[in-house]
Structures are given as C-alpha cells and as structure tokens.
Amino acid sequence: MRFGVLGTGMVGRAIAGKLVAIGHEARMGSREAGNEKALAWVAEAGEGASEGSFADAAGFGEVVVNATAGAHSLEALEAAGAKNLRGKVLIDIGNAMADTQPTTLTVANTDSLGEQIQRAFPEARVVKTLNTMNAGLMVAPDSLGETTNAFLCGDDAGAKAQVTELLETFGWLSGDIIDLGDITAARGMEMYLMLWLKLMGATGTAQFNIRIVKD
C-alpha cells in the first residue's frame, strides 16, 4: 500500500521506516519538500521511500499518518489539504504538547487533538493510536521482552479494523490492541502524556509501556 507520513521527527521516521521495511511505499511529508531529515531518511530507507511537502505526502497516501508536532498538527493537516484526506484512514499519533511548556497540553479534559482533527476534517476517518509510547516501541513492540498494550480509538469501525491489521504487521498481538471506543477516548490517551513524562523521569528511560493486567 501507499502511505503518506506527515512528519520528519522520530515518529515519522520510525513509522515510515517500518512501512517501507515491511514492503509498503511511504512518502514522508514536511512543511517544505526537500527537508534535510526527510532526504536523509529516503537515502537510508531506499526503495519505496520518497519525500515531499505535506500535501505531496497526503496526496500520495492511501492511508495518511499524522506524526507532526501536536500543537501544530491542525496547521500541518490544513497544508496537507482536506481533499487529500477525504475518505482516507488518518492515523493520528500526535500529542498536543505546548511549544513553550512541554508539560502542558494545548487541549485537554473536554476535548483532544484527535477530536479537533476529526472535526476539522470530517471526511477523514481518524484513528488515534500509538501516542502512548516512545517512537521506537511503536514499530518494535517485542523490544521490551514482554508483551505490552497499544490503544486505539475512533468513530469509524472499518478504519479501526484496518489500523488494527496494520499494527499486527508492526508486531502487535491482536489481543494486546485495546479499542477504547469513539474518538473522545483520545482525551485519556493524550492526557496520559503527563504521567508518561513523570514515569520517564522516575525510571530514567523512555523504553517502557503499559501492560494491562486483569482477572
């Protein structure tokens, strides 16, 4: 399949790299085509990898991934263009961290970035997932030595089924992928960042994840 991956940071590179490694085509998007990090990624990833503007990447993708700085994701997606997102699964991995205060979210409690994106692009099929862990773990869930959980949410059941299948190809076990319901569940998934940051500080590593234990 063809994927448009919006974002040249750790997440964009991890996701786009994995997609190409498992046989898909991925075009990495940034504010301007020819972004240095995107070009370096293309050179490293090889066949199946390309880069361009946000609009180039979104237009290329049958599925689009939002891996842009959460506080600016709406701008990035505007630049990608509503017509390039129409009818497509839009996987949102963003966390809306304020630029100036990294321990503050720009949206929380009664709203979330996932919901803002779904409202702004009603014809996109938004699925929030993978934002609750470090970029490396998103595409290498077996790297912790025991299984952990990934969450997802969204209003479109078909889109969630498609994203579940994609996560399985990343190495996630189907039983470890928890569907939290409609897109309003993005609030909890995004607000978890506050605890995640404290856990990183307390444990001294970003290589950890949630494992739900129940009877």
Ligand SMILES: NC(=O)c1ccc[n+]([C@@H]2O[C@H](COP(=O)([O-])OP(=O)(O)OC[C@H]3O[C@@H](n4cnc5c(N)ncnc54)[C@H](OP(=O)(O)O)[C@@H]3O)[C@@H](O)[C@H]2O)c1
């Ligand atoms: N890093 C992680 O491990 C991790 C884990 C979970 C979730 N997340 C979330 O995933 C997303 C990506 O994180 P990241 O660390 O890979 O990268 P990031 O540094 O948060 O975001 C980089 C991307 O954001 C774009 N961007 C920055 N300012 C912008 C603006 N004013 N307008 C439009 N686009 C703008 C950049 O565009 P250019 O390419 O043009 O520079 C770049 O593509 C974030 O929302 C983050 O909170 C990250």
